[in-house]
Amino acid sequence: MQVETPAATRTFSDRVAEAVEHKRSQLVVGLDPRLDLLPVELRGDAHVARSAAADAVARFCCGIVDAVAPYAVAVKPQLAFFEALGSDGVRAFEQTCEYARSAGLLVIADAKRGDIGSTARAYAAAYLEGETPVADALTVNPYLGRDSLDPFFSACRRHGGGVFCLVKTSNEGGGDLQDVRLSDGGLLWQHVARLVAEWGEDLIGEHGLSSVGAVVGATHPRAVSEARRLLPRSILLLPGVGAQGASPGDVARAFTSGPASALVAASRSITYGFRSSGEDWRTTWWRTARRARCSPSTASRPVFRSRA
Helix, strand or coil, X not given: CCXXXXXXXXXXXXXXHHHHHHHCCCEEEEECCCHHHCCHHHXXXXXXXXXXXXXXXXXHHHHHHHHHCCCCCEEEEEHHHHHCCHHHHHHHHHHHHHHHHHCCCEEEEEEEECCCHHXXXXXXXXXXXXXXXXXXXXXXXXXXXXXXXXXXXXXXXXXXXXXXXXXXXXXXXXXXXXXXXXXXXXXHHHHHHHHHHHHCHHHECCCXXXXXXXXXXXXXXXXXXXXXXXXXXXXXXXECECCCCECHHHHHHHHCCCCCCEEEEECHHHHCCXXXXXXXXXXXXXXXXXXXXXXXXXXXXXCCCCCC
């Protein structure tokens, strides 16, 4: 009799592939809770104390989870917005992660961590280790080199987690460093991409994808195409579609390694679309997530239409 591998020990990349196939989507919804942008009825007494603000943030994020769970494969909570509320905010972050996972969503903690030695080990333990890790994956900064990431890779091997290394980011100033031309004529981000491909070789799952992924801004379509060539087995996390201006055509080539080889991240276009649509916020979340869903049946043409 064949015994199914426990979910906790399956690789992150395999869990992504299974979620993409099951939901027929490649959508990741970013959770960037800003108190000043929350629906009025969710704010409550957020202006009175941090604890009340954290409660409002948790209500907001869990409401988004309820709306997008049928259409997204993951959520991506941005740690900074939670950390700004102190220990109460960290509690809200953990509550949001737990709620999202109970709703069948993967959780990518957007923390961009990276440090050396014991500090990196502590970061890995905080997010990717334990009987039930807080997150399924974590964004990390590779610019301190391999030794700063080894603790994260070790945690991924032991606990089935994943990491997304910053390679070519969507912000305008990223080119100040990432586009520096090296002596061999290549760009710095391309060198980092080659390293990420190498680092992920021993974390490849049954679906042929690595649990060491890369963040590549969808606002750089040529870089998306080049990153796919340099990282054939890495899952590309593609922020920038929607409010930041990238279009479906800008990310189409990211999917040439298979339906689960790229994930499209959208934050403001979904979470704050109600501010311009005039609709009830619950309706807007549901509608924009449904429209933004990406279908693996058209992997070369991800169905991402929302520009709300």
